[in-house]
Amino acid sequence: MARSNVETMSTVIDIRNLSARSAAGAILRDVSLTVNAGEAMALVGESGAGKSTIAKAVLGILPAAIRITGGEILFDGQDLLKLSPAQIRELLGVHIALIPQDPLTSLNPSRRIGDQLTDGLRLRAKLNRADAMTKALVLLNNVHIRDPELVLKRYPHELSGGMRQRVLIAQAFSLNPRVIIADEPTTALDVTVQKQVLRLIRQLQRDHGTTLLFVTHDLGVVAQICDRMTVLYGGKVLEQGSTAEILRNPQHRYTRALLAANPRYDQPEQRLKPVPDDLIADLKREIAS
Amino acid sequence: MLIEARNISLDVPDMGHHVLLGQRRKIRILKDVSISIGRGETVGIVGESGSGKSSLGRTLMRLYEPSSGNLTFDGTDITHMPQSALKPLRRRMQMIFQDPQSSLNPRLQIGTILGRGLTLHGLDASEKTLAALVERVGLPGSVLKRYPHQLSGGQRQRVGIARAVALKPDFVVADEIVSGLDVSTQAQVLDLLKSLRTEFGLALAFISHDLSVIRHICDRIVIMRSGEVVEAGNTAETFRAPKTEFTKTLISAIPLPEPDAGWLTPP
Numbered sequence: 087m088a089r090s091n092v093e094t095m096s097t098v099i100d101i102r103n104l105s106a107r108s109a110a111g112a113i114l115r116d117v118s119l120t121v122n123a124g125e126a127m128a129l130v131g132e133s134g135a136g137k138s139t140i141a142k143a144v145l146g147i148l149p150a151a152i153r154i155t156g157g158e159i160l161f162d163g164q165d166l167l168k169l170s171p172a173q174i175r176e177l178l179g180v181h182i183a184l185i186p187q188d189p190l191t192s193l194n195p196s197r198r199i200g201d202q203l204t205d206g207l208r209l210r211a212k213l214n215r216a217d218a219m220t221k222a223l224v225l226l227n228n229v230h231i232r233d234p235e236l237v238l239k240r241y242p243h244e245l246s247g248g249m250r251q252r253v254l255i256a257q258a259f260s261l262n263p264r265v266i267i268a269d270e271p272t273t274a275l276d277v278t279v280q281k282q283v284l285r286l287i288r289q290l291q292r293d294h295g296t297t298l299l300f301v302t303h304d305l306g307v308v309a310q311i312c313d314r315m316t317v318l319y320g321g322k323v324l325e326q327g328s329t330a331e332i333l334r335n336p337q338h339r340y341t342r343a344l345l346a347a348n349p350r351y352d353q354p355e356q357r358l359k360p361v362p363d364d365l366i367a368d369l370k371r372e373i374a375s
Numbered sequence: 376m377l378i379e380a381r382n383i384s385l386d387v388p389d390m391g392h393h394v395l396l397g398q399r400r401k402i403r404i405l406k407d408v409s410i411s412i413g414r415g416e417t418v419g420i421v422g423e424s425g426s427g428k429s430s431l432g433r434t435l436m437r438l439y440e441p442s443s444g445n446l447t448f449d450g451t452d453i454t455h456m457p458q459s460a461l462k463p464l465r466r467r468m469q470m471i472f473q474d475p476q477s478s479l480n481p482r483l484q485i486g487t488i489l490g491r492g493l494t495l496h497g498l499d500a501s502e503k504t505l506a507a508l509v510e511r512v513g514l515p516g517s518v519l520k521r522y523p524h525q526l527s528g529g530q531r532q533r534v535g536i537a538r539a540v541a542l543k544p545d546f547v548v549a550d551e552i553v554s555g556l557d558v559s560t561q562a563q564v565l566d567l568l569k570s571l572r573t574e575f576g577l578a579l580a581f582i583s584h585d586l587s588v589i590r591h592i593c594d595r596i597v598i599m600r601s602g603e604v605v606e607a608g609n610t611a612e613t614f615r616a617p618k619t620e621f622t623k624t625l626i627s628a629i630p631l632p633e634p635d636a637g638w639l640t641p642p
Contacts, residue, residue, distance in 0.1 A: 132557035133528075247424075276423035276584065277628040284630075285639045303557065306630030310638045330634045347558040349565075349587040351614060351629060358562035358591060 096123045097160075098265060098297045099144065104157035106139060106148070106321075113139050113152055114321040115373060121265075126291060126298040128312035128329065130305065132344075136321035137301045141267045143167075144299065145184055146174040161265070179206050183258040185287070187270040189250035193242040199253055200238030206260050225256040229286055248279035252286065259290050266291070269301045284311050305348055309333055317341050320373045339365055376411040377578040378435055378468075378546050383408045383444035385427075385434055385602075404430050406602045407444070414545065417572060417579040419593030419610065421586060421625070427602040432548040432582045436470055437461055448546070466496045469539035473551035475531035479523040485509070485534055486519035492541055512537040512567060529560035533567065540571055548580045553588060565592055586629055590614055598622050 099121040106114040114136045121127045129137035142148045144159055146166060159166040161182070166174065178184075186192040194202055203225065204218035213221060219238065226234035229252040242250055251271060258266050268287065272280040288311050291298050300312055308315050308329055315332055317325040317340065325338040336342045343361040350356065385405035392400045405427050412418045422428040433439050437446070437453050446454045448464060472478035479488055486505055493500035506516045512533040523531055532552060539547055549568065553561040569592065572579055583589050589596060589610065596613050598606045598621070606619045617623045630638065 132559065277586075278423065278624060281628040281630075281639075285641065288639055304630070305632035309632045309634045310630045333632055333634065344558060345632060347562040348632060349558075349561075349585075349591045350631060351587040351590040351626065352631060354590045354611065354614075358565060360562040360566070361559040 097121070098123045098162065099299065100160040101140070101144075102158050102160065104140070104143065104159060105155045106136075106143065106152050107155050108152045112321055114143075117157070117318075117321070117323055119316050119323060119326060121297055121299055123264075123297055124291075124295045125314060126288070126300055126312040128308040128315040129299065129301045129318060130303065130308055130315055130344075131318035132303060134320065135318040137303075137318055138269060139321070140318075141184075141269050141299060141301050144265075145178065145182065145267060146171070179263065180210050180261050181263050182265045182267065183261070183263040185251075185254055185258045185266060185268040185271045187273055189247060189254050189274070190242060192254060193250060195242055197241075198238065199240050199242065199245070203238070203253065203257055203260065206257065210261055221260070222256075225260055226253070228259070228290065229253070229256045230282075231256075247275055248283065251275060251279075251283050255283070255286060255290065259294060259296070262294055263296065265297045265299065267299045267301070270303070271300075272307065273302075273304075280307075287311065305333070305345065317344075319369055322373050324369075340369060376413050377449055378580075379411040379447045380431075380435060380441075381409050381445040383431075383434060383441045383446060385430055385439055386442040403442075404602050405434065405441075408599075408602075408604055409444075410435070410597055410604070410607070412546070412578040412580060414578050415572070415576045416595070417577075417581055417593045419589035419596040420580060420582045420599065421584065421589055421596060422599035423584060423625075425601075426599040428582050428584075428599050429550055430602075431599065432470075432550050432580055435546075435580060436468055436548050438470075466542045467544050468546045469542060469544040469548075471532075471535050471539045471547065471549045471552050473554060475528070475535040476523065479531060479534060481523055483522070484519065485521055485523070485526075488523075488534070489519070489538055489541055492538060496542060498542070508537050508541055509534075511571075512540075513563070527560075528556055529564060532556065532560075532564055536564070536567060536571070540575065543575060544577070545575075546578045546580075548582065550582045551584065554583065554585065561588070568592070586626060598625070 097120045101117055101119050104114050104117040117140060129140055131137050139152065154167060200219060200222055203222045207213045207218040207221050222238060223234050226237055231237050231249065231252055272283050275283060302308060312329050314327060315329045316323055317338065319340055325332060325341050332341060336345060343365055346359040347361055349358055383405055384403055384407055386401040386403050388399040389402045408431060420428045420431055434441055441454055453461060489505055489508060490500035505519055509516060509518055514530060514533050518526060553564050556564060581593055593610045596610045597604055600621055606613065606622050617626060
């Protein structure tokens, strides 16, 4: 039954053979992955794995130093790489939205929360100021912010990190996009706040049927929030599949090594093993070929 | 106990409170904190942001002067000792910082950075000593001629550790030293720290927000919240049977790498 379910699922993002380079060398190597409607897909890896680059490529916000050298990113069958900047702007926020990592630098420090939160609603949903503010109140309520009327009048620096991240989540969901890309959205938060924010993202994602592409280095977070995962190393996909299956029975040596390096409070007797040097050497050779 | 703090409090001026004349109002960021660490022992100081864990670490180092309470190092009362009198003790108490990028002078070569501490304390800073030092922390001798930006995050953190252990200290405060690192690098750095701890018989204060790391490296644990110690005890014991609701909440908020359908459901 699960199988027939998979077959009827429609693909929302279909990345095919995506390659990218910078002056320093290859950043992405022939990356292929699909994200189905309504599912949460994790991009996992250490620094330099290319997980953020993939997210930025989908959003069309790659830094100028990184050049796409091949492949395509299909969104509902349309290749995002062939769109003009103006066409991409039309998509962003409305169809594809971002929850960024750092909530402080992602909000304009000199504008009130209410004004920033209503930008999209006024520009894209064409609401007038009063209606947009009313909608913003509802959005803040949905992300469980207390006293939303007060928060709308606040500046970013007057809010805690967790509150700021909630505001950005509200903003990402404000135009009910089909896809949300979350780039390490809880890395800067305390664990108790992280848990609340993850709960919120998962709940909103399910309520809205949003497709989620979740970039993280934390295998614990992946296990709790993502249906499927893609393991990356050096810009290459090493393993891809259901989160439960990969974590229970990792096929790739590197995935096993990552799990063995990850400290678990419930397994204190397990010695933490760094990813072995010979495995890294093998991977580098494999990637280069 | 090598380092012992009894009922330490720390007051700092409240920068959020504006005054026209006179003194700024004070806020108490450490309240009645007691902690002691013996030789060869690792004590984890845990808490969320703003809990006072870093302030406590810096107070133990006497980078801050306690507002009240009592602080002794190897039997000497250092609570209000002037910096000049502290200087000879400085060699024996060292700190490793979170961000090696900002705690290493970007204009100096690693060799100069490491040599400076040794020279300041009148110790041998010959090329041979420095080479042995970087080798001990698992770095190639060539890093001595490199600048901090030419190293990876893990390598820089090893330099931070080398700088601290160069002086053969008795007491080390490690403040969030693995929080910016990938898990594999983290495992290497923790391994290194463990072996140095044994080799030097260090009293180690390991400050971290990450309870999983703490569980793996600390003998005892001190859990802080709003400048106070909420719970303290043997690490294994505390994880097995946390005494306070706060500790339970902290532990249960850590996501484990195996799907748990109930984890995200509200209580």
